[in-house]
Amino acid sequence: MKKYKFFTNLDQEEQWLNDMARQGYLLVRKSLGYQFERSVPEEANYRIDFRTFKNQRDFEDYVALFEDSGWTHVAGTKGSGAQYFKQNGDQGNEDIFSDADSKAARYQRISDMWMTLCCCFIPIFAALISTDAIDASVILKPQSLYYTPGLWEMSGPRFWQAFLFETPFALFRGIVWMVIPVMIIVYSVFAYKAKKEYDKSQQQ
Amino acid sequence: MSRDKHLPLTETVYYILLALLEPAHGYLIMQKVEELSAGQVRMAAGTLYGAVDNLLKQKFIQPTASEDSRRKVYVITDLGREMLRQDYERMRHMIEVTNMQWGKEELLHEKI
Numbered sequence: 095m096k097k098y099k100f101f102t103n104l105d106q107e108e109q110w111l112n113d114m115a116r117q118g119y120l121l122v123r124k125s126l127g128y129q130f131e132r133s134v135p136e137e138a139n140y141r142i143d144f145r146t147f148k149n150q151r152d153f154e155d156y157v158a159l160f161e162d163s164g165w166t167h168v169a170g171t172k173g174s175g176a177q178y179f180k181q182n183g184d185q186g187n188e189d190i191f192s193d194a195d196s197k198a199a200r201y202q203r204i205s206d207m208w209m210t211l212c213c214c215f216i217p218i219f220a221a222l223i224s225t226d227a228i229d230a231s232v233i234l235k236p237q238s239l240y241y242t243p244g245l246w247e248m249s250g251p252r253f254w255q256a257f258l259f260e261t262p263f264a265l266f267r268g269i270v271w272m273v274i275p276v277m278i279i280v281y282s283v284f285a286y287k288a289k290k291e292y293d294k295s296q297q298q
Numbered sequence: 299m300s301r302d303k304h305l306p307l308t309e310t311v312y313y314i315l316l317a318l319l320e321p322a323h324g325y326l327i328m329q330k331v332e333e334l335s336a337g338q339v340r341m342a343a344g345t346l347y348g349a350v351d352n353l354l355k356q357k358f359i360q361p362t363a364s365e366d367s368r369r370k371v372y373v374i375t376d377l378g379r380e381m382l383r384q385d386y387e388r389m390r391h392m393i394e395v396t397n398m399q400w401g402k403e404e405l406l407h408e409k410i
Contacts, residue, residue, distance in 0.1 A: 143344050155324070155370040156347060162325035162369075163343040190344035193310075199348060 095119060098127040102287045104142050104200060111140040111178070121178060124169040139181040141165070141190040144200040146207075147172045165190065175207060194295065201292035208285035212278055219274045228271045239264035304356065307385045310349055313339055314359075315374055315382045321362050323369035324350065353378070 101107035111121055111128075115138035119130035147153040153172040160167055160179055164186075170177035179190055191197035222228045232239055237246065241263075242256050307315070310331070317330035327350070328341050341349070350372065353359045358378035364371035374382070 141344075145347075151370075154368050158368045159324035159347055160343045163328065165343065188342065190342050192340060192342040192345045196345040196348045 095130045095132070096127045097130065102284070103291060104144075108140050108142055112138055115140070121168050121180075124174070124176065124178060137184055139186045139188070140168075141179045141181070142200075143177045143179065143190055144175050144203050144207075145177060146175050160190070164188075175204070198292055198295040201288045201295060205285045205288035205292060208281045208288060212281035212285060215274055215278045215281070219278065222271060222274065232268050236264075236268065239268045301388075302381065302384060304358075304381060305385055306388060307381065309335075310339060310341060310345075311353065311358075312382070312385060314346075314349060314353065315378050318359050318372055318374040318378070321371045321373040323364070323366060323371050325369075327372070 099110070101110070114121070114128075114130060115136055118133055118135040120133045120136075120138070121128060121140065122131045123129035145156065147156065150172055156177075157167045164182050165179040166182055168178045168180050181188055189197070219228075240246075240257070240260050242260050245253070245256055245260070248256060313331040313334050314327060316334055317327050322330060324343075324346060328343070328346050331346075332340050350359070354361075354372075356377075357375055358381055359372045360375050362371050362373045
């Protein structure tokens with residue numbers, strides 16, 4: 095079973111995974127969505143860390159440390175960031191962090207990741223603007239997005255037919271570049287949210 | 299004398315450096331820290347990994363040859379030893395002056 099969900103709070107995400115296990119769904123993979131496998135309902139203890147690794151060797155060493163300490167690495171890859179661990183045995187209630195600072199530092203790393211993504215898009219956006227690839231004036235003059243020759247001189251059903259036919263193409267031409275500023279905004283919102291979670295967990 | 303900005307070391311960092319006077323991998327460090335602190339400091343895997351990562355960046359410890367293909371082995375550096383020594387001196391001084399002050403206090407009580 096696949097489920098799509100988005101969390102900004104890691105405690106809630108861990109709690110949700112524990113709830114799913116209680117209903118008999120165990121996490122086996124995480125990419126865009128959560129991949130679950132049907133099994134016997136159990137009281138599980140999932141914990142999430144956030145780390146990316148320079149190479150496979152560092153990643154292996156990291157996973158080995160957790161395995162030595164009684165955790166199974168259930169999902170996550172070298173570059174995925176989020177790393178999902180499940181405590182071995184049942185009725186466990188340990189944490190993968192033993193102090194508040196290191197637990198909070200996860201949010202700092204998440205925030206940094208969103209900020210990096212955000213910063214990747216800014217020069218692209220700037221380049222598109224400075225090379226006039228993006229023409230913001232179309233917002234004021236949307237008719238310039240229509241390329242059909244003589245469209246605006248037509249009248250009656252002939253005009254509507256040509257107009258409606260081209261509208262989806264015009265929208266696409268006008269909107270597709272908007273993806274970049276939208277991404278910049280979305281990423282900065284995520285970065286801000288993670289930063290807020292960081293401040294919140296630091297105060298505890 | 300101006301003190302190094304990394305001092306004082308935290309309790310966990312102090313014990314990790316002390317444990318790494320001999321080479322050890324992650325889980326062994328955790329066990330040694332618990333043993334050296336008489337069970338007072340029990341580190342969880344995520345916290346230890348972050349601490350080791352920081353110490354590597356600060357060059358207080360370094361990776362060393364390992365027979366284990368999966369687990370990296372670390373050992374203290376000269377800089378790490380120096381930090382450990384300075385923090386030890388700092389704590390020794392604290393203990394000495396504390397003993398002195400307590401001694402004075404006791405003498406005072408005896409006179410009364």
